[in-house]
Amino acid sequence: MNKVVNSVEEALEGVTDNMTLMLGGFGLCGIPENCISELARLGIKNLTCISNNAGVDDFGLGLLLRTKQIKKMISSYVGENDEFERQMLSGELEVDLIPQGSLAERCRAGGAGIPAFYTPAGYGTEVAEGKEVKVFNGKPHILETALSADFAFVKAWKGDTEGNLIFKATARNFNPLMAMAGKITVVEVEELVPAGELDPNFIHTPGIFVQRIFKGEKFEKRIEQRTVRQK
Amino acid sequence: MNKVVNSVEEALEGVTDNMTLMLGGFGLCGIPENCISELARLGIKNLTCISNNAGVDDFGLGLLLRTKQIKKMISSYVGENDEFERQMLSGELEVDLIPQGSLAERCRAGGAGIPAFYTPAGYGTEVAEGKEVKVFNGKPHILETALSADFAFVKAWKGDTEGNLIFKATARNFNPLMAMAGKITVVEVEELVPAGELDPNFIHTPGIFVQRIFKGEKFEKRIEQRTVRQK
Amino acid sequence: MALDKIGIAKRIAQELENGWYVNLGIGIPTLVANYVPKGIEVEFQSENGILGMGPFPFDGEEDADLINAGKQTVTLNPGASIFDSATSFAMIRGQHVQLTVLGAMEVAQNGDIANWKIPGKMVKGMGGAMDLVASAQNIIVAMMHTNKKGDSKILSTCSLPLTGVNCVTKVVTNLAVMSVKDNAFHLIERAPGVTVEEIKNATAGKLIVPDVVPEMNI
Amino acid sequence: MALDKIGIAKRIAQELENGWYVNLGIGIPTLVANYVPKGIEVEFQSENGILGMGPFPFDGEEDADLINAGKQTVTLNPGASIFDSATSFAMIRGQHVQLTVLGAMEVAQNGDIANWKIPGKMVKGMGGAMDLVASAQNIIVAMMHTNKKGDSKILSTCSLPLTGVNCVTKVVTNLAVMSVKDNAFHLIERAPGVTVEEIKNATAGKLIVPDVVPEMNI
Numbered sequence: 001m002n003k004v005v006n007s008v009e010e011a012l013e014g015v016t017d018n019m020t021l022m023l024g025g026f027g028l029c030g031i032p033e034n035c036i037s038e039l040a041r042l043g044i045k046n047l048t049c050i051s052n053n054a055g056v057d058d059f060g061l062g063l064l065l066r067t068k069q070i071k072k073m074i075s076s077y078v079g080e081n082d083e084f085e086r087q088m089l090s091g092e093l094e095v096d097l098i099p100q101g102s103l104a105e106r107c108r109a110g111g112a113g114i115p116a117f118y119t120p121a122g123y124g125t126e127v128a129e130g131k132e133v134k135v136f137n138g139k140p141h142i143l144e145t146a147l148s149a150d151f152a153f154v155k156a157w158k159g160d161t162e163g164n165l166i167f168k169a170t171a172r173n174f175n176p177l178m179a180m181a182g183k184i185t186v187v188e189v190e191e192l193v194p195a196g197e198l199d200p201n202f203i204h205t206p207g208i209f210v211q212r213i214f215k216g217e218k219f220e221k222r223i224e225q226r227t228v229r230q231k
Numbered sequence: 232m233n234k235v236v237n238s239v240e241e242a243l244e245g246v247t248d249n250m251t252l253m254l255g256g257f258g259l260c261g262i263p264e265n266c267i268s269e270l271a272r273l274g275i276k277n278l279t280c281i282s283n284n285a286g287v288d289d290f291g292l293g294l295l296l297r298t299k300q301i302k303k304m305i306s307s308y309v310g311e312n313d314e315f316e317r318q319m320l321s322g323e324l325e326v327d328l329i330p331q332g333s334l335a336e337r338c339r340a341g342g343a344g345i346p347a348f349y350t351p352a353g354y355g356t357e358v359a360e361g362k363e364v365k366v367f368n369g370k371p372h373i374l375e376t377a378l379s380a381d382f383a384f385v386k387a388w389k390g391d392t393e394g395n396l397i398f399k400a401t402a403r404n405f406n407p408l409m410a411m412a413g414k415i416t417v418v419e420v421e422e423l424v425p426a427g428e429l430d431p432n433f434i435h436t437p438g439i440f441v442q443r444i445f446k447g448e449k450f451e452k453r454i455e456q457r458t459v460r461q462k
Numbered sequence: 463m464a465l466d467k468i469g470i471a472k473r474i475a476q477e478l479e480n481g482w483y484v485n486l487g488i489g490i491p492t493l494v495a496n497y498v499p500k501g502i503e504v505e506f507q508s509e510n511g512i513l514g515m516g517p518f519p520f521d522g523e524e525d526a527d528l529i530n531a532g533k534q535t536v537t538l539n540p541g542a543s544i545f546d547s548a549t550s551f552a553m554i555r556g557q558h559v560q561l562t563v564l565g566a567m568e569v570a571q572n573g574d575i576a577n578w579k580i581p582g583k584m585v586k587g588m589g590g591a592m593d594l595v596a597s598a599q600n601i602i603v604a605m606m607h608t609n610k611k612g613d614s615k616i617l618s619t620c621s622l623p624l625t626g627v628n629c630v631t632k633v634v635t636n637l638a639v640m641s642v643k644d645n646a647f648h649l650i651e652r653a654p655g656v657t658v659e660e661i662k663n664a665t666a667g668k669l670i671v672p673d674v675v676p677e678m679n680i
Numbered sequence: 681m682a683l684d685k686i687g688i689a690k691r692i693a694q695e696l697e698n699g700w701y702v703n704l705g706i707g708i709p710t711l712v713a714n715y716v717p718k719g720i721e722v723e724f725q726s727e728n729g730i731l732g733m734g735p736f737p738f739d740g741e742e743d744a745d746l747i748n749a750g751k752q753t754v755t756l757n758p759g760a761s762i763f764d765s766a767t768s769f770a771m772i773r774g775q776h777v778q779l780t781v782l783g784a785m786e787v788a789q790n791g792d793i794a795n796w797k798i799p800g801k802m803v804k805g806m807g808g809a810m811d812l813v814a815s816a817q818n819i820i821v822a823m824m825h826t827n828k829k830g831d832s833k834i835l836s837t838c839s840l841p842l843t844g845v846n847c848v849t850k851v852v853t854n855l856a857v858m859s860v861k862d863n864a865f866h867l868i869e870r871a872p873g874v875t876v877e878e879i880k881n882a883t884a885g886k887l888i889v890p891d892v893v894p895e896m897n898i
Contacts, residue, residue: 026747427759439723
């Protein structure tokens, strides 16, 4: 079941205005850099983007924010992006902020055929407005629904031709969950290997969740907060 | 955070009559053999056992069935055990049969702080009796609640002293999910290694879910259906 | 002549499409894996946690830790992956598996299926069948047209406890291939040498018979 | 003398118990990791997917693929593990993490906390804070007792949009340690040299003061 496409252009075939996209990554770690660049190049507009963060002003989803390609963001934390804050406060950008754990679980649920689940997160806050509340074990919980997307863009470390994926360290984050929830899941990898080279026992994302895979041309992998100690 | 105990006796300290237990495994594959033997030896009674299957007459949970230590089974498939069928049909044994995917997800939910979720599985059948129904995307779903247990017994391939686990092939099955859902999770491993020996990127069950770990004395690993082809 | 189990499996194998992920139930469905048409690439999912399941191991190479959902020792194909039961049913429930083939005790003309329980007599449990039939969009039932007593298993309504409702899309038996829609069985093909009359006689549910019913090409 | 941020972190570190898994929020809470008492072994969870988080890397050894929830480059301790965000919050929501330390803009005497939004002005988002405060059984807030204008952040009711309700168990500020229960703040300790009077003046919420209020031992 060969899922390989030969270029980012081919990988993004079919992405059009007004679509809902999921984009993996936490901060700038593990983001689908190549796909984001191509989205910017294509100038596709009115996008709804589901991503834990919104990048920084000149990298990650920030690239699509400054060209105003994004109509709505569904995120948990957007504190690193001034342009985002400006567009949100001015009302140019629709924003749905949701708890990080609920975001992760809602993506997984979308991929797992679970249309809704109860969580305590957000009870008694704005997040709970308009949502069903039910008490379990004496504690109120709110009903959260699944998220899915027309395309999910995922960044993996290694992948094989069948779409089996391995992530590196904390670049894993939301990537495996969004891979599950995309109607079409597109993966950019640093290393593309033949089927059979990855140990079946240590696959993070089985190929069944992946529709297209390609080797990314370059990965800048920018560090947001370089913190070190001296030897 | 050393989780090592030195024997199966120590591992089962605190298990008493009337408790609810989870036991990993699918068929006879990946079952906590050493813990089951010890439960039989201790003669602990009136147990509620959550396990996908019920073993065979003389192995796995069958060992506890023939000594009538089990009051209630929560399982998805019990077709391989004659004594089980006899006890169930005669009413000696309470049985709650639930769809396999719902069983897996309910264990995960129990460990993940999700008290309930909707699934299409079982709608329109006995399984749905008494359960809330809600339509999502035009399709009816039933509300299933989380499962948890006083003790979860898990079999892993390798584990480190901090409780990080790796499973081998399909002996993984329900084990990682039940590890999450035990108030006390007890793990028997074939190989116990020092912390730091397992690659952090390829841990199947992080140690946070494990309270006790020990090296099993012996593993029979019986094969239920030996199917082979000739060279 | 009515088909044997292998014939049923061979006919179902013709339904496979390139690139599909397929879950095969215990019994006849398992045999389908042996007859994948040339030029068609499919991957088999086993709900105990395998994608890319291969053939039985060579004698002496079987591994107790590597079994399929029927508890049989199996192997992995190149590109296979292993996962836990929750992830496995995420694939199934999330409709990432394109085809499910399973056995049944009864199928009704509205697509209901019963295959897990005979009250007071046999209770094996539903295993993964309820998740599969509630989730899959393409469900083929593989079974004998009648039971050992000769009674039809192709019914107007199921008498046994249901496994799922309105879900079966096609039935392949020893006598016929039928699609299930609009509250009826629609005869598509006959087993070689089996007459439409024989099929009618063995079918208790509503059967729609077109003017021409071709023979299966096994 | 009121504590500085490091002092607050040091005082919170005294709350750690052997064997605990601990989640530290961004800011002051992060500093707590530097002051774990001798003889106490804890493991730090970072909600972006680390258990067993270690110190910052040596200069030149930082890895863009290994960061904490504050987006800082970090390292792993022996025995660490990496997981996806859903598993990470399964740990948090499932109450496998024994202590959560986080910052706040406001805390109320009923245990409500606000730390994610100032309407019309600042919207950074809640990140993982709502999951943490809704789930954890032991939540310590680390913050300054008053804001930059000198207004108390220890209130009878929160004025900002809430992050969670009835959840904070303890507050450690530059002035005091207080437990939160029975709809009041209970003064437990004073910062070195800080008087009860000063704490009272800086506290807008209901404050219960026992006869003797010992000084912190930093």
